[in-house]
Amino acid sequence: MSEPVPPASTAPPAAPAAATATPPPPPKAPRPQNQALRMLGIPNLPSKLPSRNWMIFWTISASITAAIIYDRREKRRNIAKWRHAVEHLAAEPITDKLGLEQPRKLTIYLSAPPGDGLRVAQDHYTEYVKPVLAASGLDWEFVQGRREGDVRAVVAERVRKVRRGWENKEEEDPNREPTKDELIEIYRQQRGIKDYGGIRGDVVIGRHTWKEYLRGLHEGWLGPLVAPAEPTPLPPTPAPAAAEGDASTEDKPAEEKPAEEKKEEEAPKPKRPPQPKPYNTTSDYPSESLHPLTPQELTPSIPIREPHILGFLNTPTRMVRFFNRRSLADDIGREVAAVCLATYREFQQQTDPEAPSADSVQYEQAKELEWEEKDWPKKVWKEVEANADKEVTEKIHTKPVVMDPRLAHRMRRFALTPEDEDRVSKIKVPEEEVEGWIKGSFRHMYRWGVDKAFNKKKPVPLEDKDVE
Numbered sequence: 001m002s003e004p005v006p007p008a009s010t011a012p013p014a015a016p017a018a019a020t021a022t023p024p025p026p027p028k029a030p031r032p033q034n035q036a037l038r039m040l041g042i043p044n045l046p047s048k049l050p051s052r053n054w055m056i057f058w059t060i061s062a063s064i065t066a067a068i069i070y071d072r073r074e075k076r077r078n079i080a081k082w083r084h085a086v087e088h089l090a091a092e093p094i095t096d097k098l099g100l101e102q103p104r105k106l107t108i109y110l111s112a113p114p115g116d117g118l119r120v121a122q123d124h125y126t127e128y129v130k131p132v133l134a135a136s137g138l139d140w141e142f143v144q145g146r147r148e149g150d151v152r153a154v155v156a157e158r159v160r161k162v163r164r165g166w167e168n169k170e171e172e173d174p175n176r177e178p179t180k181d182e183l184i185e186i187y188r189q190q191r192g193i194k195d196y197g198g199i200r201g202d203v204v205i206g207r208h209t210w211k212e213y214l215r216g217l218h219e220g221w222l223g224p225l226v227a228p229a230e231p232t233p234l235p236p237t238p239a240p241a242a243a244e245g246d247a248s249t250e251d252k253p254a255e256e257k258p259a260e261e262k263k264e265e266e267a268p269k270p271k272r273p274p275q276p277k278p279y280n281t282t283s284d285y286p287s288e289s290l291h292p293l294t295p296q297e298l299t300p301s302i303p304i305r306e307p308h309i310l311g312f313l314n315t316p317t318r319m320v321r322f323f324n325r326r327s328l329a330d331d332i333g334r335e336v337a338a339v340c341l342a343t344y345r346e347f348q349q350q351t352d353p354e355a356p357s358a359d360s361v362q363y364e365q366a367k368e369l370e371w372e373e374k375d376w377p378k379k380v381w382k383e384v385e386a387n388a389d390k391e392v393t394e395k396i397h398t399k400p401v402v403m404d405p406r407l408a409h410r411m412r413r414f415a416l417t418p419e420d421e422d423r424v425s426k427i428k429v430p431e432e433e434v435e436g437w438i439k440g441s442f443r444h445m446y447r448w449g450v451d452k453a454f455n456k457k458k459p460v461p462l463e464d465k466d467v468e
Contacts, residue, residue, distance in 0.1 A: 067323050068323070069436070071322075071323055071324065071325055071326050072325075072436075073434050073435070073436070074326035074434075075325050075326040075329045076433070076434040077326075077429050077433075077434045078326055078329045078330040078333055079128070079131050079132070079329050079333055080429045080433050080434060081330075081333070081424065081427050081429050082132050082330075082333030082334065082336065082337045082424070083131055083132055083135035084135075084427050084429070085337050085420070085423070085424045085427060086132060086135055086136040086337050086340040086341065087135045087136070087137075089136045089137055089138065089340060089341075090135065090136060090137025091137075100192060100193055100194060101193065101194045101195075101196065101197075102188075102193060102194065102195055102196045103138075103139055103196065104138055104139070104196050104198055104199075104200060105138070105139045105140060105141060105196065105200060106133070106138060106139070106140040106141075106200065106201045106202070106203060106339065107140065107141055107143060107200070107201070107202045107203070108125065108129070108140050108141070108142050108143065108203045108205070109143045109145075109151050109155075109202060109203065109204045109205065109209050109212075109213055110122070110125055110142070110143075110144055110145075110204075110205040110206065110209055111144065111145030111146070111148075111150060111151050111206070111208060111209045111212065112145065112146055112147075113206060113208060113306065113308045113376075114208055114376045114377060114380040114397055115310055115376065115377040115379065115380060116308065116310065118144060118145075118146050120308060121144075121205060121206065121209075121306065122144075124205065124306050124308075125205060128304075128328065128329055128332040128333070129203070129205070129304060129332060129336055132333055132336040132337060132340065133336060133340065136340040138340060140203075143155075145209070145212065147275060147392055148208075148212070148392045148395070148396060148397055149212065149275050149392055149393055149394055149396060150212075150275060151209055151212040151213060151216065152212040152213075152215045152216040152219065152278070152394070152396060153216070153275055153276045154216070155212070155213055155216025155217060155219075155220060156216040156217075156219040156220040156223070156278070156279070157220070157276070158220065159216070159217065159219075159220025159221055160220050160223075160225055163220070163221075163225060163291055164225060166291065166293050167225070167291075198342070199299075199300060199342045199344075200299050201299065201300055201301070201302075201339050201342065201414065202299055202300070202301035202302075203301070203302060203304060203336070203339055204301060204302065204303045204304065205303075205304045205306050206303075206304070206305075206306035206308075206369070206372065207303070207306070207368070207369035207370065207372035207373060208372075208376075208397050209303075210303040210368060210369060211396050211397060211399075211401060212396050213301070214365060214401055214403070215278075215282075215394075215396050217298070217407060217411075218280075218282075218285060218402075218403075218404055218407060219278055219279055219280055221290060221291070221294060221407060222280060222284070222285055222288040222289075222290065222404060222407070223278070223279035223280035223284075223288065224279050224280070226279075227276070227277070227279055228279060275392065275393050276393070277393045277394075278393065278394050282399075282402040285402065285404045286404075290406050290407075294410070295410070296410060297410060297412055298407070298410045298411050298412065299412075300339075300342075300344040300412040300413065300414050301411070301412070301413065301414070302335050302338065302339055302413055302414040303368045303369050304332055304335055304336070305328070305331065305332065305369055305372070306372065307321055307328065307372065307375065308372075308375060309321075309375035310377055311377070314375075334416060335414065337416065337420075337424070338414040338415050338416045338420075339414045341416070341420060342414075343414065343415060343416060343417050343420065344412045344413060344414045344415060345412065345413055345415045346409075346411075346412060346413070347363065347364040347365055347408065347411050347412070347413050348364045349361055349362065349363050349364060349408070350362045350364075361405070363403045363408045364413070365401065365403055365408060365411060366400070366401035366403055376397075380397060380398060381398055
């Protein structure tokens with residue numbers, strides 16, 4: 001007989017022996033902090049470089065910022081250099097202490113560039129031309145043109161006024177009120193104030209304004225003194241009479257308009273004065289005579305560059321010019337300084353043997369700033385319709401410059417002499433004149449600290465004081 005099997009034990013298995021707990025690793029010792037940074041409240045700087053993307057971002061940002069800051073500082077340095085070159089003119093004593101002679105006055109010609117407004121030309125003048133003129137202490141006046149041909153009309157009328165004074169052909173209407181300029185001239189004549197007898201000067205900003213300036217000179221010196229008679233317009237042809245049975249031509253009562261609309265229509269809107277039409281054309285130059293009293297040397301002039309380009313596709317060119325404005329400031333400063341110093345030369349001319357006999361002579365006036373025309377918008381070069389712009393009486397910007405030899409040889413151009421160039425090259429502009437606000441603030445703070453630390457006022461002994 002088999003022995004009985006004991007029942008299986010239902011007790012849970014014995015738990016394994018508890019493993020001994022490993023102690024946590026000791027914390028890393030904190031990196032020693034710079035005591036100077038800790039006193040300023042600046043935390044420890046990271047010990048690793050930023051990621052690749054951040055490195056690219058900071059490198060590009062820092063490079064662009066450094067290029068802008070460097071160009072702005074050097075631009076201010078170049079402008080300051082030419083300011084110092086002419087500032088001695090403002091310190092010269094006045095020879096006419098009684099005020100019986102007018103001072104030297106320049107004329108600034110500027111107009112809206114093709115495809116843009118007048119404000120662009122004004123900002124360009126304020127940024128590059130005005131600082132040098134203001135340092136010289138000279139006086140100047142403006143001739144501003146908002147439309148194509150305004151400068152041409154003003155230059156031509158001023159020349160005609162001089163010619164009328166020679167020939168005494170100016171008609172005097174007793175009922176006409178004198179203009180502001182005429183009243184000033186009458187006042188000066190009554191008090192014996194003489195006109196300035198030295199070199200004046202014309203500053204022309206931009207290729208487009210230079211073209212109008214040349215056209216105005218030729219129109220004033222070669223054209224007639226009186227405007228040519230305009231052809232009488234033909235009378236309008238009468239409309240054919242309508243048939244009696246035509247119902248469409250019957251008189252219909254006009255619709256009455258509200259009183260407010262009537263008042264708006266009756267009120268005249270202020271309009272700009274019409275632009276005078278030219279008295280001659282470029283084809284009339286050879287057949288016109290020059291007045292015998294015309295001076296052998298006309299008032300010296302100089303064209304000032306005005307680079308202006310528009311369009312999204314021209315963004316690379318605009319960026320290159322933006323980062324190189326220091327060169328533009330140096331070139332314009334040199335030209336304006338020559339105007340202030342009143343040093344000039346003759347315009348040059350070249351002979352092209354391969355060109356036809358009529359075009360063999362190339363005048364320097366026609367080539368001045370010719371590269372600016374490549375930056376003008378394409379719409380400027382397109383032929384406009386006959387009545388597209390009624391305010392412009394003549395298209396000058398898109399036509400080539402035509403020079404008459406008699407006037408081309410009389411024109412003079414401002415230019416620095418080698419002695420002035422050598423003198424200006426020795427001018428050193430101190431860093432304090434061109435530094436920015438941040439660097440200047442640190443400089444002032446450093447000097448203030450040094451002055452407080454080392455230049456303390458010592459107490460004066462009692463016996464050294466003046467006792468009354």
